[in-house]
Amino acid sequence: MxxxxxxxxxxxxxxxxxxxxxxxxxxxxxxxxxxxxxxxxxxxxxxxxxxxxxxxxxxxxxxxxxxxAGHVPEDRAVADEIPVAGEQTAGPGGRSPAPDPARLPRATVVVATRERAGQLARALDSLLVQDHPDYEIVVVDNNPVTAQTRELVESGYAARGVRYVREPVPGLAAAHNRGVAVADGTILAFTDDDVVADGQWLSSLAAPFAADPRLGCVTGLILPARLRTPAQILLESHGGFTKGFAPRRFDPARPPADEPLFPFTAGRFGSGANMAFRADALRAVGGFDPATGTGTPARGGDDLYAFARIVVAGHRLGYTPEALVWHHHRETWQDLENQAYGYGAGLTAYLTALLVRRPALLPALLRRLPRGAAHALTISAHREAGEQSVPGEHGAQDYPWPRGLSRLERRGMLYGPLGYLRARYRVRGLRRPWEPTR
Structure with a gap:
């Protein structure tokens, strides 16, 4: 396709x-x-x-x-109609005004990677041509076994301002925390080594922070760069990473009426391949939990944990479809099975992390538990394929999902809390890299 x-x-x-x-x-x-x-x-x-x-x-x-037809308004509006101080309105034809470069805060782009120099080079090439006027790029080499990432950065990208940092502790969250520690941007943007960023990605991701001082996090649109294999097509037909084309504001002071499980369905906020945080807000909540994420026994949940912690701390979270990256989905059926299991494990691992770190949230979670369990069963349910192999509209609950993948996702949900506790034991005593040594 x-x-x-x-x-x-x-x-x-x-x-x-x-x-x-x-x-x-x-x-x-x-x-x-x-x-x-x-x-x-x-x-x-x-x-x-x-x-x-x-x-x-x-x-x-x-x-x-x-x-x-009938799904694209002439004027862009925030879908949940939460008033935002200083929010820009749509220009002629519904397009938002171009961000004022003078108002864009300095940004740091953090790319965590491990032994994928070829994909990383493609991502860096797209990040180096962003139209944001003031940003840096930091590559975090996570628990490397070869020197290929360091050699790539030093030989081809260091002269263009890309910084190389090594993080020996395995796991995506630990790698992201290392990036947080060395970053000097007011805004910290994170993406993966298997994406290609649109030229206006960083400006579009940073602009909402300038417009709304209460925003702690902004996420953006993720679309498939290729749909060549059945596994790639099925993942995208399952919803992929896309959160739709309507901008949103999630405000803890005004919980959205269409999100009864708010803020515990953090997966609705966005995905880790396209997210940015106000640096002070992210550091204040402790950054990412190093016992979560790919590369740990928890298998995932690092981005969901950070989203939830930002919202629980009282910050708004925004989603803007104009901040676009193209994601290279994994190609094989084994990759898809691993992702299905990881989705389930990451979901319950992040919830476990949230309760371990913030026990006061337990009563609120228990009140939402029956509906939360029903939601988990719904998103992981087996569904037959419809007429379209890839839906044009994302966010629906009628996408195809084979029975075997459904079982794997639910098994992952059962494993997630145990995976998190195992990972937490491994990183016990690990301090955040920006914290002073005692």
Missing amino acids: GVGELDLDGLDGGVLSLTPAPGGPPIAHGEVYVLVRLRGRPVGTVIGRVRAGEDAAEVLAAAARKQL
């Missing part, structure tokens, strides 16, 4: 451009999955089938007009 970007001059307007996803092959005939933009602004994803000899741009534009 092809993957591309279609830019329209309004939903009923002409085609401005049709391009493949970054680094992808040209759009040809067959089934094509496209991000639809209106004069640059992401508004949705659609699928079209292009037959040999047809004009791909016109076929996909027609599909976009049909599938997105």
